[in-house]
Amino acid sequence: MASPKTPISPTSPRKAKKDNSFLEYITLGRKKKNKEADDLDKEMRDHIEEIESGVRCYVPDLNELEEGEERLVVEKGQQSPSVQELIKVxxxxxxxxxxxxxxxxxxLQEDLYDGQVLQKLVEKLxxxxxxxxxxxxxxxxxxQKLRIVLEECNRILGMDQHYESPLWTVEKIHGRDIIAILHLLxxxxxxxxxxxxLPENxxxxxxxxxxxxxxxxxxINPIAEQLTMEKEDTTAHYERDAFDTLFDHAPEKLEVVKKSLIVFVNKHMTKVNIxxxxxxxxxxxxVVLVxxxxxxxxxxxxxxxxxxTPQTYEEKVANVxxxxxLMVDAGLHKPNTRPEDIVxxxxxxxxxxxxxxxxxxKSVS
Structure with a gap:
């Protein structure tokens, strides 16, 4: 998704005068607002508010059950903190x-049940x-669409393409069964x-x-489902790089590299007095990265x-x-590190x- 960008005019005050104040920089930004940026801002803030307000629990309409049909339901207010953390992740x-x-x-229940978002997710992954x-x-x-998506999921996960996993059936996902959705994801x-x-256990x-x-x-008695194991090893495995070697075998050179990075950043950030x-x-x-x-x-x-001036963990993650x-827009590969790692x-x-x-x-002046 392209982010709103306002080109800097060659005759702008910031180009003409290196020691422009940060207030002038803010004023310039405010003059460059546009509708796309407003829409993006609203989406981001709505998302943060949703996270901070807690995970809502949708209880499906059990009257829709067919005769003899069973459904395991997590009732409102019964989600443990670990389940809520898993949902947020x-x-x-x-x-x-x-x-x-x-x-x-x-x-998850309200946005994934019809297969539209799951389709995009499976195609992207x-x-x-x-x-x-x-x-x-x-x-x-x-x-009908959901069935095709789940068949592709089963194929990807090494199951028979037409085998319907009892953990996530079409009826369960379409019925907004949070347990089935979590098992699939x-x-x-x-x-x-x-x-x-993933949070463990x-x-x-x-x-x-x-x-x-x-x-x-x-x-009367509740039924427990295990969603993650005691030792979940789901993080991506990256090849070791020069930084691993630097930290492990040449710590004496670490300060030199850090100073070089700071010099590069300040070459540009001093233009806005930060x-x-x-x-x-x-x-x-x-903030500095943006x-x-x-x-x-x-x-x-x-x-x-x-x-x-981010105050919460979620606001900082949103910034990173x-x-x-913006890095991807500039032609870089998406960083292997998670935004959470930076925060x-x-x-x-x-x-x-x-x-x-x-x-x-490195060639930008």
Missing amino acids: LIDWINDELVSYRIIVRN GNIRLEFPEVLQSETGQK TALVRHYRPPIK VRIEGHLYKKVNGELRRD PVQSIEEDFHDG MLMGLLGGYFVPLHNFFL TLAYK KKDMKSTMRVLFSLINRF
Whole structure:
């Protein structure tokens, strides 16, 4: 997704006078607002508010059950903190994968049940294109598309293409069964091993409902489902690079490399009177990274596009995520490190990102 960019005029005050104040820089940004930037800002803020307000639980309409049909239901308010954490991790992962489609998932049950988002996710992860017969957006059409998507998921995960896993059936996913949705998504994470960390040993409890003689019956004792293991190893495996060698075998050279990176950053950040001093402390909130990308690319990132004074962990992650998007827009590969690694002040991750910028923009004055 291309981010709003406002080219810097050769005759702009910032070009004519190196010591422009930061206030003038802000004023310039405010004059460059446009509708696309406003829309992006609203989407980002809505997403943050959704996360901070907690994960909502949708309880499906059990009256839709057929005679003899059973469904395991997690009732409102019964999600444990670990389950809520797992849901948040998965939502962030999906949104990161689908950012180029301008898709924002806020609730797994309400946004994934019809197969549309799952289709885009599977296509993105597998770098494939799913072909569908022309179907109407009726319940029957939704289930028809969902069946094709789940068959592709089963193929990817090494199951028979036409074998319907009992953990995630068409009826369960379309019925907004949160347990089935979580089983499917965690299976995809284990297969593709994206740079995220699933919370470990997550169990979810639900009550079994069954329709008997037209009436709903609920088991008294809850049933527990294991969603993640005690030792989840789902993070991506990267090849060791020069930074691993530097940290492990040449720590005496670490300060030299850090100083070189800071010199490069300050060559540009001093143009807006915001010099940096520390790799560990000055990049974790994403503000410098966002502004640095604008300076390197010759455009101004409107201030309402990111959090200028981020207060929460989520706001900092949003800033770093935006910086990553700007890097991709500039022709760089998406960083292997997670935005969360930068926010947590992982020095090796931060240095990797800055080194990639040096390689790409070393000729920029």
